[in-house]
Amino acid sequence: MLSAVTAFKASPSSVGIIVMIGQNDTAGEIFRLSDVNTVLMFANANSYVTRLSFWSLGRDNGGCPGQTFASPTCSGITQNTFQFSHSFDPF
Numbered sequence: 001m002l003s004a005v006t007a008f009k010a011s012p013s014s015v016g017i018i019v020m021i022g023q024n025d026t027a028g029e030i031f032r033l034s035d036v037n038t039v040l041m042f043a044n045a046n047s048y049v050t051r052l053s054f055w056s057l058g059r060d061n062g063g064c065p066g067q068t069f070a071s072p073t074c075s076g077i078t079q080n081t082f083q084f085s086h087s088f089d090p091f
Helices: 002-006 033-045 083-087
Strands: 015-020 049-055
Touching: 015 033, 033 049, 033 083
Parallel strands: 015 049
Antiparallel strands: none
């Protein structure tokens, strides 16, 4: 994922990163809470990254842990409510 962002480095404009938290549309593709640190470190190390966001606030809860498909109402992983929101706060 971050390699695609790096490709924009030569561009004079800023770049935003939007991740899909938890279980993604492809089964087994999961953005975990531990992945937040990787994205934060990358964004902080590259001044052209000016925005971080995620899809979506309605999914930022652990209401359906272990679910193998994307849902609009839960992340599909074990987490506290708004844990991704708070994890991205440092940016």
